[in-house]
Amino acid sequence: MAGRRLRVVARYTLLTALAAIVLFPLYITVVNSLLPSQQLLARPPRLFPSSPEWDTYRRAWNAGHLGRYLKNSFIVTALIVSGQIATSILAAYAFAFLRFPLKRTLFVVFLATTMIPFEVTFFTNQQTIVSLGWYDTYAGLAVPFLATGFGTFLLRQAFLQVPRDLQDAAALDGYGHLRFMTRVAVPLARPMVAALALFSFFAAWNQYLWPLIVTKDDRLRTVQIGLRQLRGESVSDINVTLAGTVLAALPLFILLLVFQKQLVRGLTAGAVKG
Amino acid sequence: MSQAIDRLAPGVDAASRPVRRLSSRVREAGLGYLLILPSLLAFVTFEFYPFVRNFYLALYRTPPFPGLPKRWAGLGQVGDILSSGDFRNSLKVTVLFAVLTVPTGVILGLALAVLAHQQLKGIGIYRTIFSSTVATSVAVASVIFVTLFNPQVGLLSYLVGQQDFLQDPTWALPAVSIAFIWQHLGITFILISAGLGAVPDELLEAAHVDGAGAWSRFRNVTLPLLSPTIFFATVVGSITAFQAFGQIDLLTNGGPGDKTNVLVYAAYTEVFQRNNIGRAAVLAIALFVITLVLTIVQLTVLERRVFYGR
Amino acid sequence: MGQVAFLNVSKRFGTFTAVADLTLEVEDQEFLVLLGPSGCGKTTALRMVAGLEEPTNGTIRIGNRVVNDVEAKDRDVAMVFQSYALYPHMTVGRNIEFPLRSRNVPKHERPAIVAEAVRTLDLDGLLDRRPAQLSGGQRQRVALARAIVRRPQVFLMDEPLSNLDAKLRVQTRAELIELHRRLATTFVYVTHDQVEAMTMGDRIAIMNHGVLQQVGPPQEVYEKPANLFVARFIGNPPMNTITGTTVREPEGVAVEVPGGRIPLPAALARALNTDGARPVVLGVRPEHLAIGDGPISATVAVVESLGHERHVVCRLDDGQLVIARQQSSVTSPTDGATVRLSFNRDHLHVFDATTEARIEA
Numbered sequence: 001m002a003g004r005r006l007r008v009v010a011r012y013t014l015l016t017a018l019a020a021i022v023l024f025p026l027y028i029t030v031v032n033s034l035l036p037s038q039q040l041l042a043r044p045p046r047l048f049p050s051s052p053e054w055d056t057y058r059r060a061w062n063a064g065h066l067g068r069y070l071k072n073s074f075i076v077t078a079l080i081v082s083g084q085i086a087t088s089i090l091a092a093y094a095f096a097f098l099r100f101p102l103k104r105t106l107f108v109v110f111l112a113t114t115m116i117p118f119e120v121t122f123f124t125n126q127q128t129i130v131s132l133g134w135y136d137t138y139a140g141l142a143v144p145f146l147a148t149g150f151g152t153f154l155l156r157q158a159f160l161q162v163p164r165d166l167q168d169a170a171a172l173d174g175y176g177h178l179r180f181m182t183r184v185a186v187p188l189a190r191p192m193v194a195a196l197a198l199f200s201f202f203a204a205w206n207q208y209l210w211p212l213i214v215t216k217d218d219r220l221r222t223v224q225i226g227l228r229q230l231r232g233e234s235v236s237d238i239n240v241t242l243a244g245t246v247l248a249a250l251p252l253f254i255l256l257l258v259f260q261k262q263l264v265r266g267l268t269a270g271a272v273k274g
Numbered sequence: 275m276s277q278a279i280d281r282l283a284p285g286v287d288a289a290s291r292p293v294r295r296l297s298s299r300v301r302e303a304g305l306g307y308l309l310i311l312p313s314l315l316a317f318v319t320f321e322f323y324p325f326v327r328n329f330y331l332a333l334y335r336t337p338p339f340p341g342l343p344k345r346w347a348g349l350g351q352v353g354d355i356l357s358s359g360d361f362r363n364s365l366k367v368t369v370l371f372a373v374l375t376v377p378t379g380v381i382l383g384l385a386l387a388v389l390a391h392q393q394l395k396g397i398g399i400y401r402t403i404f405s406s407t408v409a410t411s412v413a414v415a416s417v418i419f420v421t422l423f424n425p426q427v428g429l430l431s432y433l434v435g436q437q438d439f440l441q442d443p444t445w446a447l448p449a450v451s452i453a454f455i456w457q458h459l460g461i462t463f464i465l466i467s468a469g470l471g472a473v474p475d476e477l478l479e480a481a482h483v484d485g486a487g488a489w490s491r492f493r494n495v496t497l498p499l500l501s502p503t504i505f506f507a508t509v510v511g512s513i514t515a516f517q518a519f520g521q522i523d524l525l526t527n528g529g530p531g532d533k534t535n536v537l538v539y540a541a542y543t544e545v546f547q548r549n550n551i552g553r554a555a556v557l558a559i560a561l562f563v564i565t566l567v568l569t570i571v572q573l574t575v576l577e578r579r580v581f582y583g584r
Numbered sequence: 585m586g587q588v589a590f591l592n593v594s595k596r597f598g599t600f601t602a603v604a605d606l607t608l609e610v611e612d613q614e615f616l617v618l619l620g621p622s623g624c625g626k627t628t629a630l631r632m633v634a635g636l637e638e639p640t641n642g643t644i645r646i647g648n649r650v651v652n653d654v655e656a657k658d659r660d661v662a663m664v665f666q667s668y669a670l671y672p673h674m675t676v677g678r679n680i681e682f683p684l685r686s687r688n689v690p691k692h693e694r695p696a697i698v699a700e701a702v703r704t705l706d707l708d709g710l711l712d713r714r715p716a717q718l719s720g721g722q723r724q725r726v727a728l729a730r731a732i733v734r735r736p737q738v739f740l741m742d743e744p745l746s747n748l749d750a751k752l753r754v755q756t757r758a759e760l761i762e763l764h765r766r767l768a769t770t771f772v773y774v775t776h777d778q779v780e781a782m783t784m785g786d787r788i789a790i791m792n793h794g795v796l797q798q799v800g801p802p803q804e805v806y807e808k809p810a811n812l813f814v815a816r817f818i819g820n821p822p823m824n825t826i827t828g829t830t831v832r833e834p835e836g837v838a839v840e841v842p843g844g845r846i847p848l849p850a851a852l853a854r855a856l857n858t859d860g861a862r863p864v865v866l867g868v869r870p871e872h873l874a875i876g877d878g879p880i881s882a883t884v885a886v887v888e889s890l891g892h893e894r895h896v897v898c899r900l901d902d903g904q905l906v907i908a909r910q911q912s913s914v915t916s917p918t919d920g921a922t923v924r925l926s927f928n929r930d931h932l933h934v935f936d937a938t939t940e941a942r943i944e945a
Contacts, residue, residue, distance in 0.1 A: 004653075018404075019404070022407065028421075045429050110310075123541075124323070125320050147315075147316035209520070224413040227524075248413065480671075482656045499673060
């Protein structure tokens with residue numbers, strides 16, 4: 001009996017130690033963000049802010065423009081996610097329920113886009129955006145990513161699960177394709193759509209190279225490039241930079257806490273069989 | 275839709291049936307094309323056209339000043355670049371980076387997933403903590419580690435001595451690897467946890483009753499059934515590692531002395547700092563070929579050893 | 585030896601009690617069936633014997649030792665799961681060999697033991713297949729083979745027949761009985777199917793809501809159900825249960841039910857020990873209910889013909905339904921006809937309306 005309790009204690013200890021290691025970088029960032037500038041250089045480094053300086057957050061938000069950067073990230077991400085969902089639903093519907101010549105070939109074409117890495121396309125795309133006059137615009141940031149082969153693949157899988165009987169019943173009820181799509185197929189595929197939305201959200205929010213090369217105006221910076229800017233400027237104001245970092249991370253953390261289950265499903269969509 | 279009606283009322287209006295069938299099929303095809311058109315347009319403009327153009331660009335030498343015509347350099351340029359010291363360095367750095375980050379990341383993710391899979395009270399909290407890095411984006415994670423590695427402020431330098439790891443030729447790449455591994459720990463953990471969850475409890479119970487101890491159950495039941503997931507995590511992790519950019523940009527800018535100049539970063543500097551698009555195009559092709567080969571190799575070699583249940 | 589004993593065993597999951605104060609002894613080499621509806625606790629009880637669940641209270645013994653603190657792998661029991669739990673990535677041969685590997689049986693001894701199990705369960709030629717390539721019946725036999733290679737003290741079976749189709753189920757039932765006889769080892773068998781319980785068990789232990797209702801040989805449980813639940817659960821079609829009240833008559837005690845009064849045999853009347861009206865539930869099996877001359881009037885609701893016999897569903901005056909079994913040779917009553925029902929006096933059961941316990945004559 002004692003042996004078992006000891007094993008349980010050992011397990012908790014190991015888990016807690018690992019959790020501490022994983023959380024440590026975040027913790028130390030929050031601590032440093034609240035330290036007054038002089039204390040940052042203290043040796044040994046402070047592990048707890050004795051007199052937290054909340055002003056760093058205000059400075060990160062205002063002078064650091066973090067509010068603006070977050071807004072831009074949200075707008076661009078929202079554009080990309082809605083675009084990807086819309087185009088994927090339409091295309092996946094066509095592949096799952098309609099018949100047309102070259103369907104199989106076209107589907108392979110869609111899948112092929114997932115194999116084209118970003119490095120190959122980025123500079124040409126940048127030139128395209130510039131020539132369209134979309135440099136320093138939301139359009140430039142979002143439009144190249146409005147379609148996704150991966151998303152189409154996922155939603156087609158989900159649509160293929162719609163039972164044949166339902167399709168026949170809908171046909172008898174006189175449903176046209178539009179009504180079938182909106183009233184039957186999409187609602188049934190909702191978990192997959194939600195998963196795709198979350199997956200797209202994270203991918204879009206995390207974009208780095210693209211915003212870097214299609215925006216220069218600070219008014220359009222997304223939060224990733226905004227942080228880059230912040231780091232470049234205030235080398236001596238590391239606490240402000242870190243406050244900005246915490247603010248930048250906050251939306252995703254809240255999302256993780258609220259949507260943990262759906263998030264797991266989204267990020268593992270298509271990965272685990274059965 | 276019309277097939278259902280055909281099935282229900284065969285022979286009805288047989289005379290007009292062939293005509294109706296043809297026109298409805300045309301309509302269906304038209305709708306199909308219409309629905310995939312937006313995606314297809316985007317793909318052609320932003321995926322296929324750039325992809326093809328990339329090969330074209332690799333064959334031209336772009337002038338140092340805008341306005342001057344491009345000069346045909348042909349495959350010679352490609353050959354030159356591929357054999358250049360710069361390219362070989364970038365290749366080496368990129369491969370080394372992948373070697374440092376992928377196995378470590380997968381093993382750590384596996385360890386955490388296994389530990390967090392136990393039936394302990396409050397295990398949910400640990401699971402949330404271990405997944406938490408999925409919420410850190412590339413800039414957030416990189417800035418966090420830039421600070422940690424900072425010789426004046428960072429805790430690590432305090433513990434190990436006032437070294438600036440990010441400027442050290444030997445330690446710069448490992449340092450960036452650590453930041454990369456930490457950032458991706460969350461997603462790896464989530465991925466492998468999901469795979470673990472797919473291992474039926476009953477199988478483990480059966481193995482237990484059959485007399486297998488904890489390690490034997492893990493090795494003989496869990497691991498084989500987990501192998502598809504581990505395989506997937508490795509493939510995805512490798513591709514992500516090969517495409518690392520933001521971390522390099524924020525932590526080391528490719529330095530010191532090109533010691534962290536991975537292929538993507540090199541391509542980026544070629545285009546936006548040296549305006550040498552031809553070179554960048556060659557680098558991009560090289561990277562594309564590598565990731566393609568990598569994926570194919572992994573798919574064929576590992577698939578034989580991986581078990582796909584059902 | 586292979587006895588299994590539950591001594592005041594309880595299992596709670598939070599506020600939910602799965603098993604409540606179970607005391608039950610399974611004798612060595614006995615085939616004991618744990619029977620009950622879903623959620624009655626029978627599977628939980630089985631898993632506690634296997635060591636897959638820990639009792640919240642009480643002691644579990646296997647053989648002579650208390651096994652509460654013994655890990656499943658050290659308990660010398662074998663378990664056949666409802667879904668067979670075959671290792672999908674191993675061949676049939678490796679599946680069967682696995683318990684031997686885990687117990688470190690010397691390598692050279694293993695093939696012979698596996699071969700014997702294969703022969704016993706008729707699995708020749710399937711050794712190199714994977715479970716996914718087998719039929720349901722074959723998978724079940726592999727699960728059994730994996731269980732018997734260990735020659736354990738106790739075999740535990742969790743509804744092993746429920747995933748088989750009806751015909752295969754009947755066949756496998758007979759094979760399992762045969763297997764039990766051949767192995768001469770204790771079998772603890774969980775099922776919700778009372779036909780399986782009646783045909784296979786040496787004794788049946790019936791559970792409901794975590795509480796043991798009755799334990800005894802099949803015939804005893806059939807003829808002398810301890811309470812209403814057991815009475816209704818065993819037997820197909822189930823026992824008729826009619827609510828009524830006792831009433832004193834000059835000849836003795838009768839039970840007043842809608843449509844008439846049914847006189848009780850003297851011994852039962854004495855056991856009832858009542859002067860006036862006592863609410864009771866009268867129980868009588870369909871084969872002991874006859875249509876013809878009798879004290880109770882009823883209307884025929886449905887006549888179901890099964891070929892060799894007939895089930896006549898009748899409605900009493902207050903709407904309660906009873907079923908009577910008839911031979912097909914007798915003329916069938918017509919739908920809606922008014923009939924009279926007679927009750928076989930020797931096979932009447934009376935249950936207390938509140939406690940639902942059977943009143944013993």
